[in-house]
Amino acid sequence: MSADQLVFWIFAPIAVAGAIGMLLSRNAVHAALFLVVNLFCIAVMYLLLEAPFLFAVQIIVYAGAIMVLFLFVIMLLGVDRGDDLREPLIGQRPLAVILAAAFVVEIAVAVRAGIGFATMAPEGFDAVNRDGNARALARVLFREYFLPFEVTSLLLIVAAVAAMVLAHRRARAVTQAELERLGLLEPPREEAPSP
């Protein structure tokens, strides 16, 4: 077993375990942390697949930014509330498991029929990754995929604005009467205001 395979067999089970942990954890924060573990393992897989740039991006964007965002929202909505794990839909869980299993089997069949389980990755990826993966990726991205890249930037701006519009709570004018009722304001006095 080569070093690569060893690394794979160390991190692949951790990835699956992380996914299962996320699936089963009652607490949303735990689930998020399990997902971070899983995402980190996937980042390692990218390294094994000779995509060091994506490895970095995966850790920074996913494990870093996105999961932090998730955690923020979880905190915002209240963590102490445990998730209700009862299932009101009859047959939902067994059917879901059956379908998931069927999916795995199907992928297995497809992989077996397509590339076979023993096929190694071809040689010569170094040539593709010449001058380093980041440069090579940049070359492809900014030459062949330049328009999609620009469109994606537009998408990000729209998403940012959309998030603000959706989550922004319009400040409601608070009336004096409400403030008085809450005891935040003393009722107006009879005497003339001080000059």
Add this chain to the structure above:
Amino acid sequence: MVGAELTSAAVTPTLGLLWLVPALPLAAAAVNLFWGRRLKRAAGWLASAAVGAAFVLSALVVAELFRLPAQERLFVQHLFDWIRVGAFRVGADLRLDALSATMILVVTGVGTLIHVYAVGYMEGDPRFGRFFAYLNLFVGAMLLLVLGGNYLLLYVGWEGVGLCSYLLIGFWFEEVANANAAKKAFVTTRIGDTAMLVGLAFIVWRFGTLDFDPVLGRAGATLTEGAATAIALLLLGGAIGKSAQVPLHVWLPDAMAGPTPVSALIHAATMVTAGVYLVVRSAPIFEASPVALPIVLVVGLVTMLYAGTSALAQTDIKRVLAYSTISQLGYMFMAAGMRAYAAAMFLLVAHAFYKALLFLGAGSVIHGMHGEQDLRAMGGLLRRMPVTSATTLVGVAALAGVPPLAAFFAKDQILEIANHTGRPLVWALGSLGALVSALYVGRLAALAFLGRARSRAAERAHESPPTMALPLVALAVGAAAAGALNVVPEGRLAHLLEPVVGAVPHGEGIPAWALSTLGGLIAVVGLAATWVVYASGRVDHEMLAARLEPIPRMLGAGWYVDAAYERFVQAPTLAAARFIAGVLDARGVDGLVHAIAGGVVGIARIGRRIQTGFVRSYALVFLFGAIALLVLVGARS
């Protein structure tokens, strides 16, 4: 044969103005319709001015036409192509010949006077402007009717005047009775109009065109007797409806619900004569059929006697005149049925004058008595309304046929032609009708103007304003002098009309002077008799009427024709409609629809259970679909 022999005159500057004759009233109608409320009283003067201008123009154009030689007195003004479908085309053509010239002069002339009168009569009405808009629209449509150079344009005018008639009968629609009368008029005439429309379709089928020249010129050659009869009778159906002949006469007495100027203009002088005009205009088609003209004659004769007797027992002054109008129109149909088209037209012109006069006089009486229309409440108005009474009495004498007023000549000629063409029965019944008309009109005059006042309203009656009195005087002059148009059957009017409608039929019979003397005698005797009964005070006419029951009641109800229609036409129709609506439609058609709808609802009720609203269920199905799709793709490759 007639019509086609005329050659069309070249356009001259004056003749070229022909299109303005209908256009002016129509334009004024548009102005009054949109700005009538703002114009206030000016709306009436604008309307009168428009019709007056149309009259002056008509006079100019007609004078120009009659300057031409007799065989060239035809002018067709092509305004634009209206319909062009393959070989079939209809132009917006105005056709001026002696016949339409007579008609436009009557329509605009009498129309102007009635407009002026209406300015006074409708004073203070909240919908003053709208009234004149409708009135102008009517005049425009009527001019289009008589000037139309083809049957379709005639039909446009025909329906236009029908619409205006409806709008004006129901002008005071706040009263349900008025609205119902308008509806009755519209629906009843519609029966005839539908027949006429079918007739037009027949004409298109047979001739491929609706233009008068080819249709009327080739009528005898193109049509078989059966086809000619069919077309003629269908057209006659329209004429019967529009001219209120038996059996479609029932709407005209009820049409008196409209303002009196409307009754005068539409339901006496002009619109109702459109039927006569149609028969005269379509004479070649009628002549091509062996039975059409006799049917016209019989319809006219029956109507004349029926309506005359009904008029005898009416108590509403306007209903007397309405039945009288029906009766007079019957006379015109009689004349047309005897091919005496010129005599029919002569009576039409004369009748327009004296009947408009009588109606306006009646309107003036009603105005002076603050809305009272019952003859029994009148009496002795001669002293309190001198102008109205004097002019109306001229109209009465004219209608009765007192020589030398208009109807004396007109009726006399019709009776003379009846006698001289070997129709003694027609002559006898016509003379009887003349006596009856003298009786009912004499009764009206005696009850309204002579004797003593029989109500407080009659005692306090006042003379009408000058705008109403002046047209009365003008019409009285016309009614008195109209006879001069055609003193003998082959007189001036007949001569002018000859190129269009053909020569007046003649023959031998009782000498003309004897017939005329008899006619005059009938009128004088009739009037004198009514004076004795109703005004002299020597006879208690109410006792007399009571002793004659149930005849007066039957006559007053118009021989119960309305009741019979209600019983035998209306009630079964309503019952059938109720059956169709309540049973066939509600249970049958709706039942089927409801059953289908119910079935769909039922299926949907079951089907919507799939829609649980649980997103995760949907996701499950979604995933299942995705996997199934992958299996499918995998299995194929």
Add this chain to the structure above:
Amino acid sequence: MRTPIAWFVMLSGILFALGSLGVLIRRNALLIFMSVELQLNAVNLALVAFARMHNALDGQVLAFFSMVVAAAEVVVGLAIIVAVYRRRQTVDVDDARELRW
């Protein structure tokens, strides 16, 4: 280099199946959303694996785009969840079923 590509693809499939399970089983909108992220990552892994297999970088570029779009999607999705929570005081997706009929 020494690892068969099929292993990565199988791992990707397993992770995707687990993500699907999460979507189907969890009722908390946030957890469903995390499961969706897991599915996305599984697909990314497959893309990178295929890039390796074909000796081309397009798969990696696609995975890169997928990450960017996922970031945008997370932002909007979380905003929606927050907005829904504000209105309904719950993030249970089974409660939101007003649009069923």
